[in-house]
Amino acid sequence: MNLSPTEAHQQEMRHAHYDGAPGVLVSGLVWMTATLVCYQLSVAQGVWALLIGGALIYPISAMLTKWLGRPAVTSKSNALNPLAMASTFWLIACCAMAYGLFLLRPYLFFPAMMLTIGCRYFIFASVYGKPVFWIMGASLVAAGLACFFAQLAPTMAAAIGGLIEIGFAGYMFSTVRHAVNNTSLISSKKNQL
Numbered sequence: 001m002n003l004s005p006t007e008a009h010q011q012e013m014r015h016a017h018y019d020g021a022p023g024v025l026v027s028g029l030v031w032m033t034a035t036l037v038c039y040q041l042s043v044a045q046g047v048w049a050l051l052i053g054g055a056l057i058y059p060i061s062a063m064l065t066k067w068l069g070r071p072a073v074t075s076k077s078n079a080l081n082p083l084a085m086a087s088t089f090w091l092i093a094c095c096a097m098a099y100g101l102f103l104l105r106p107y108l109f110f111p112a113m114m115l116t117i118g119c120r121y122f123i124f125a126s127v128y129g130k131p132v133f134w135i136m137g138a139s140l141v142a143a144g145l146a147c148f149f150a151q152l153a154p155t156m157a158a159a160i161g162g163l164i165e166i167g168f169a170g171y172m173f174s175t176v177r178h179a180v181n182n183t184s185l186i187s188s189k190k191n192q193l
Contacts, residue, residue, distance in 0.1 A: 009080045010129030016065075016074045019176045020128050023061040024136070025169035027117070030054055031162030034110075038155040043106050046158060050113060051095060080127050087123045091116060110157035114144030117161070132175075136168045 017023065030053035038046030065072040074081060094116040102109035118140030125133035143164060147157040 006079070007129065009074075009078050010127070012074050012078055013080055013084075013128050014130070016071050017061075017128075018065050018068050018070045019130060019172055020124060020133070021169055021172035021176055022064040022068065023057060024165050024172060026057050026061040026064065027054075028162050028165030028167075028169055030057060031158055031165060035155055035158040035162055038158055043109075043154045044102075046154060047099065047102050047106075047109050050110075050158070051099070054095065083123065084127050087120050087127075091120055107151050107154055107157070108148065110154050110161060111144040111148040111152075114140045114147065114157070114161045117165075118144060132168065132172060136164070139164050139168070 014020075030050060033053055034046045034050035037049040062072040095113070098109050098112035098116060101112050118137040121133045121137030121140065125131065125137070140161065143160050144157075146152075147160060152160075
């Protein structure tokens with residue numbers, strides 16, 4: 001197994017997973033679902049909505065990615081696969097920690113999850129080779145810290161996390177579409193020559 005990631009590995013990741021945009025969108029929608037559950041039912045049920053919904057992000061985003069015409073998988077030899085998998089184990093451990101914080105102080109759960117997801121996006125910056133993940137990660141970390149220090153209500157904190165991700169997902173989808181359109185235009189011009 002080659003453990004030296006290259007630009008080609010990042011390019012394969014970007015192509016296979018539509019630059020990560022479907023995953024970010026699905027994650028944002030899970031956050032918004034948790035927000036609605038918090039508002040309509042209870043904070044405890046909102047916490048479970050985020051945890052259970054979070055476990056479904058990858059399979060749902062993979063289906064969306066395939067629907068968009070991308071494979072949603074990379075070759076087994078891609079050196080970035082172990083990094084992505086390692087970040088998943090780290091995420092699971094942080095979810096358990098965030099749940100423990102919820103049991104102590106319910107308002108801490110969503111800020112802790114924003115910090116967790118934000119830091120995971122820092123890893124995705126290397127996996128995908130896209131600076132937008134640094135910016136999105138920093139936005140979530142800053143929002144999580146602000147929600148923590150302000151002791152915002154859980155419903156408000158969950159909504160902030162969801163809105164950040166949905167906003168970035170919109171941007172990411174627009175940049176992928178723009179890149180695809182430019183590539184198609186260049187290809188058609190070459191074919192005309």
